[in-house]
Amino acid sequence: MTRRFSRWLVASAALVYLFLHAPVLALMVFSFNDSKFSASWMGFTLEWYRRLVERDDILLGLGRSLAIGLGATVVATGLGTLLALAFHRHRFPGKRAAESLLYLAIVTPEIIMGISLLAAFVAVGFSLGTLTVAIAHVTFSISFVAVVVGARLRGMDRNLEEAAMMLGADEWEAFWKVTVPSLMPGIVAGALLAFTMSFDDYVITSFVAGPGSSTLPLVVYGMVRRNIEPSINAISTLIVVITSLLIYLADRSMRRSAR
Amino acid sequence: MRRRLLRWFARRPAASGGALAAPGLLWVAAFFLAPIAVMLGYSVRERGLYGGVAPGLTLEHYGRFLEPLYLEVLGRTVLWALVTTAACLLLGYPVAYVIARAKRWRQILLFLVILPFWTSFLVRMFAMIFLLRDTGLVNTLLQRLGLTTDPIQLLYTPGAVLIGMVYGFLPLMVLPIYASLEKLDDSLLEAAEVLGANGPTRFARVVWPLSLPGVVAGCLLTFIPALGSFVPSDLLGGAKQVMIGNLIQNQFTAARNWPFGSAAAFAMMALVLVAVVGYLRRRDAREVVG
Numbered sequence: 001m002t003r004r005f006s007r008w009l010v011a012s013a014a015l016v017y018l019f020l021h022a023p024v025l026a027l028m029v030f031s032f033n034d035s036k037f038s039a040s041w042m043g044f045t046l047e048w049y050r051r052l053v054e055r056d057d058i059l060l061g062l063g064r065s066l067a068i069g070l071g072a073t074v075v076a077t078g079l080g081t082l083l084a085l086a087f088h089r090h091r092f093p094g095k096r097a098a099e100s101l102l103y104l105a106i107v108t109p110e111i112i113m114g115i116s117l118l119a120a121f122v123a124v125g126f127s128l129g130t131l132t133v134a135i136a137h138v139t140f141s142i143s144f145v146a147v148v149v150g151a152r153l154r155g156m157d158r159n160l161e162e163a164a165m166m167l168g169a170d171e172w173e174a175f176w177k178v179t180v181p182s183l184m185p186g187i188v189a190g191a192l193l194a195f196t197m198s199f200d201d202y203v204i205t206s207f208v209a210g211p212g213s214s215t216l217p218l219v220v221y222g223m224v225r226r227n228i229e230p231s232i233n234a235i236s237t238l239i240v241v242i243t244s245l246l247i248y249l250a251d252r253s254m255r256r257s258a259r
Numbered sequence: 260m261r262r263r264l265l266r267w268f269a270r271r272p273a274a275s276g277g278a279l280a281a282p283g284l285l286w287v288a289a290f291f292l293a294p295i296a297v298m299l300g301y302s303v304r305e306r307g308l309y310g311g312v313a314p315g316l317t318l319e320h321y322g323r324f325l326e327p328l329y330l331e332v333l334g335r336t337v338l339w340a341l342v343t344t345a346a347c348l349l350l351g352y353p354v355a356y357v358i359a360r361a362k363r364w365r366q367i368l369l370f371l372v373i374l375p376f377w378t379s380f381l382v383r384m385f386a387m388i389f390l391l392r393d394t395g396l397v398n399t400l401l402q403r404l405g406l407t408t409d410p411i412q413l414l415y416t417p418g419a420v421l422i423g424m425v426y427g428f429l430p431l432m433v434l435p436i437y438a439s440l441e442k443l444d445d446s447l448l449e450a451a452e453v454l455g456a457n458g459p460t461r462f463a464r465v466v467w468p469l470s471l472p473g474v475v476a477g478c479l480l481t482f483i484p485a486l487g488s489f490v491p492s493d494l495l496g497g498a499k500q501v502m503i504g505n506l507i508q509n510q511f512t513a514a515r516n517w518p519f520g521s522a523a524a525f526a527m528m529a530l531v532l533v534a535v536v537g538y539l540r541r542r543d544a545r546e547v548v549g
Contacts, residue, residue, distance in 0.1 A: 107483050111527075
């Protein structure tokens with residue numbers, strides 16, 4: 001590429017990065033702004049954070065989101081890891097169809113997953129609540145865990161397991177003492193991503209949550225639709241900080257596993 | 260006992276694969292496939308009085324799409340999804356290219372695209388509201404600079420919805436294109452240069468064709484969620500000009516016409532299936548050739 005062309009390329013990429021990050025950064029800065037309505041800087045305050053703590057709906061929603069996230073993550077990580085092992089280590093009839101099914105679950109628009117689960121739960125008379133939300137979260141996380149753990153499996157050396165078995169370990173021991181420890185970075189990354197998706201999901205949850213089982217995103221959506229107040233900036237800032245940390249850890253875990 | 264079990268599985272490799280996959284596949288079958296079948300079932304049922312379904316089969320819910328009102332919604336949805344995809348490609352390709360060519364900064368540049376991909380979509384839409392509303396950052400800046408005296412209506416316009424969708428789905432375009440550009444062999448570019456190809460020619464004849472699988476995957480990954488979205492049009496468009504997503508959501512909440520909502524959802528699902536199957540066949544054909 002000519003130098004002028006590549007300079008133009010870098011400049012346009014920089015603008016796109018600005019577009020990707022400036023809005024959320026502005027949101028975060030103004031969560032500390034001492035003004036209820038204005039988007040001009042009026043001085044520093046922690047008032048909006050203090051108000052969050054006073055709101056029961058936010059605290060309850062946060063508690064529910066954490067509980068559902070932890071439960072869904074454990075189940076999805078277990079099932080997804082087993083799927084990844086089956087796909088990368090074994091042949092079985094219907095494997096291609098099974099893999100396509102997982103990809104289909106990833107690309108299916110969230111709204112379709114949400115309403116079809118709602119229709120199914122109602123059809124079998126299952127009452128909506130925290131449990132239906134957790135089931136839905138496991139369903140959309142499994143495929144992602146399988147993909148992430150699968151990426152780790154692909155890069156793994158099988159010689160270690162074979163060596164362990166030559167030294168007298170049976171498959172069971174080789175699996176727990178060699179396979180699982182070296183697979184751990186992938187499993188951790190998958191679990192962190194599953195938790196993040198559960199913690200952030202609005203669309204699917206909005207359909208399968210019953211009365212009294214609103215998660216944090218549902219509470220925030222209600223706040224955004226009702227009236228815009230700086231408390232929303234504050235709770236958004238906290239959400240962004242938490243998820244960024246989780247994603248950073250997942251990314252680091254994956255990169256370590258790639259090495 | 261354990262040894263006997265292990266020996267049994269060792270003699271049947273297909274069984275061990277199946278046993279590992281079974282729990283996850285059963286879960287996905289029960290909570291993803293079966294519900295879609297239920298939804299399909301709802302879509303051909305008569306509408307019940309109080310939001311449920313009545314006995315009897317009908318295709319009238321699919322027929323309703325041919326009414327001008329719904330054709331307009333369908334057309335708007337497809338158009339907005341296409342515009343979003345095109346804009347994401349235009350903005351995302353240079354970013355993917357710069358990341359793929361970067362050496363020292365590559366990891367951090369990549370992370371800066373992965374981060375918004377995983378950041379709460381809801382928070383990101385709220386950030387757009389915060390920028391675009393009448394008392395928002397953009398209007399405040401415009402007034403400070405003396406460019407306008409009264410706030411310009413930015414929020415609750417089709418433009419706001421489109422900006423929001425591009426903002427929301429852009430990472431989905433960048434990541435697959437980056438993945439295919441990363442594999443690009445430098446020696447191919449050098450060879451093209453030695454053979455006398457200038458910058459634009461090298462791009463058109465070497466870089467672009469080799470990145471095409473990533474471009475196709477990125478367009479698909481952007482187009483599908485854009486087609487199914489309802490949060491941007493709800494929050495940024497003020498639900499004034501609805502997309503299919505808003506229509507479906509409304510049928511399942513306020514309007515309580517589940518059969519019609521299911522028919523609309525299934526029509527959307529059919530579009531997605533056509534796109535995915537077309538993509539997979541194309542990819543498989545490419546694998547056979549290459």
